[in-house]
Each structure stands twice: as C-alpha cells, then as structure tokens.
Amino acid sequence: MDRRNEISIGTLAGRTGLAVSAIRYYETQGLVAPERNAGGQRRFLRSDIRRLSFVLIAQKFGFTLDRIREVLSRLPQGRTPTAKDWTEISQGFRAELDEQIEALTRLRNKLDGCIGCGCLSLDRCALYNPDDVAADKGAGPRYLMGDEAVRPEG
Amino acid sequence: MDRRNEISIGTLAGRTGLAVSAIRYYETQGLVAPERNAGGQRRFLRSDIRRLSFVLIAQKFGFTLDRIREVLSRLPQGRTPTAKDWTEISQGFRAELDEQIEALTRLRNKLDGCIGCGCLSLDRCALYNPDDVAADKGAGPRYLMGDEAVRPEG
DNA sequence: GCTTGAGCTAAAGTTAGCTTTAGGAATTAT
DNA sequence: ATAATTCCTAAAGCTAACTTTAGCTCAAGC
Incomplete structure (x- = not known):
C-alpha cells in the first residue's frame, strides 16, 4: 500500500507503463533518485510519475538519456517541480526540437x-x-x- | 593496382570515407556483394562507391541498415545501376523522409x-x-x- | 505464521552498428 | 628476394537502452 506521497516501484511502473527493470535502469542513469524504506525497497514520490513521463516523451523525440538527464537537472532541487517548472523546461526542449526538424x-x-x-x-x-x-x-x-x-x- | 572495373576494399574505403571494417560489416548485412579474386581478396565494382555513398546518406537521414537494404533491393539486378535508377530510388526515399518530418x-x-x-x-x-x-x-x-x-x- | 507476490542485487544477454584484436596469407614495392 | 603493405577470418569488445536470470529478502493476505 502506497502512503501519502510515497509509491513503490511497481506502482510507478503501472502509472508510466514502464517496466520495473527500466525504472531501475533509469535510476542508475541518474534520471530518478528514489529513497529507500526500512526494508531497503525504493520509495518514489508521486511527482516522479510526471518526471518519468517526461523522459518517455523526450525519448520519443529522439533525445538520449544523457541529454534528458541534463535537461532534468535544470529542475529545481529540493522541492517538487510545479507546473510552471515543467512548462519552462518543455520550452527549451521545444527549441531543440525545432532545430532538429x-x-x-x-x-x-x-x-x-x-x-x-x-x-x-x-x-x-x-x-x-x-x-x-x-x-x-x-x-x-x-x-x-x-x-x-x-x-x-x- | 585496381583494374578496369574492379577495386579493392582499401580503395573503396578511401573513396567513401568508410573504414575497411565497416565495409566488411556491410557485406555481412547484404548491402554490397563483392566478388573474390584468385587470392580470396574482395573485388568491388566502381559502382559500389555510389552504392555505399547512398547507404551513408540514408543513414544520415536515420534509416536503419535493414531498411536501406530493402530500398537497395529495388535496384535492377544483373546490371550496373544507371543515373535514372538512382533517381527513382531517391524519390521513394524522399517520400519516406517527408513522412518522418x-x-x-x-x-x-x-x-x-x-x-x-x-x-x-x-x-x-x-x-x-x-x-x-x-x-x-x-x-x-x-x-x-x-x-x-x-x-x-x- | 506461512504462503505468495513484489522487490532487491549483480551479472549476463540483446540489438544495432561497428571497431579492435589476433594470427595468418596475398600483394606490392624495392 | 625480401620487406612492407594490404587483406583475410573469426571472435571479442563497445555504446545505448534495456531485459532476463539467478538466488534471496520483504511485505501482504488469509
């Protein structure tokens, strides 16, 4: 059972459509940084759903995970990203896309x-x-x- | 020394800018099919320069080697492709490109x-x-x- | 309290597109 | 004739982005 703001890797997988193994891989690549519970299991934030969704979309546009990590690093540290944060990041993202096209x-x-x-x-x-x-x-x-x-x- | 219509893998590499190893790899992928001389060395046709150039360009546009092989298979068998053959093939190619864009x-x-x-x-x-x-x-x-x-x- | 499902790690496997290495053989140059 | 190139094959290695496998531990349900 996922509590207030913490979800398991399985729940995150269900919400994003990603495989559990893919999420673990993304962690090794620095795309998400879940905490651990007492038993050593990963506990993600609900906002990670959006974060990983962004990763999936960026990939659809042909960005590598390395580039995506860079882009995500512009998100504010320490607090949950707001809609405005995502908007800003998406705009820079769009600029690169335009160049590619x-x-x-x-x-x-x-x-x-x-x-x-x-x-x-x-x-x-x-x-x-x-x-x-x-x-x-x-x-x-x-x-x-x-x-x-x-x-x-x- | 390359004779009339036969060139060595090194010459082909020099003309296309490809590495010798890449050309050998392309052969395994069915993108070129050189003959062999008495000593077992590959002998390419001069027209293979253009063939491989096409491969390079198609790759720049994001086509996989598999797709490129399919496209090349539309070239006439048995005779050296003419300028017209290449024009036709390039046009179909362009159509796919338009779709991608x-x-x-x-x-x-x-x-x-x-x-x-x-x-x-x-x-x-x-x-x-x-x-x-x-x-x-x-x-x-x-x-x-x-x-x-x-x-x-x- | 025990069974089952979900999670964990580490390592190996997969595809694409090649390169590198190892150990010979054929050509070319002198 | 011999040295220096070039070429040959087979196998292993590399990057990206994951999956699969193996062997175990945690957590949840009855």
Missing part, C-alpha cells in the same frame, strides 16, 4: 537537388558540407565520395 | 498544447495517441501515464 528539412531539400540532376553527385550538393541532422551514433570519420564517384559510371 | 512536426505541435496549458497532461494531448515518430528501438510496451499523473501535484 529544420536540419532534417534542409537536408531533404538538398537531396531534392540531387534527385533533380539524377547524378546523385552528393559531394557537391547533399552531404559534402555536413548539415548534421543527428549527431553520429557510430564512431569513425564519415565523409562522402571522391571525384570519381561523382561521374555517372554506366 | 511531418510526424515529427505533428508531435511538436502537440507538445505546444502541453506547454501552453502548463500541466503537461500528456495523456490527453501529446503522446497518448501515439503518433509514432520513429519506430521504437528498445523492446517492451510504452504507453503513457494514468489519471493521477495528470493532476498537478505541487
């Missing part, structure tokens, strides 16, 4: 040029000047095509 | 509603009716928030 759109427009000329000469139009949409996930250098690649090669 | 934009617009009301009541506005931007990468169910999560909990 714009970068993707710019890149798409460049691709149009390539499709138009039919040569797929991407060293000149699309990606030679990287217009980084999403930061590279894999490691290693990523540049595109040398001269010869440009010429149609029947 | 739109989905992301719709989702952003929904977020605006949440920011506006300040309550972050996402079960009603943003994500309760999933507007799937990018297919989930992790496994497991992902639905958002129950009733109580909606009410401000100062």
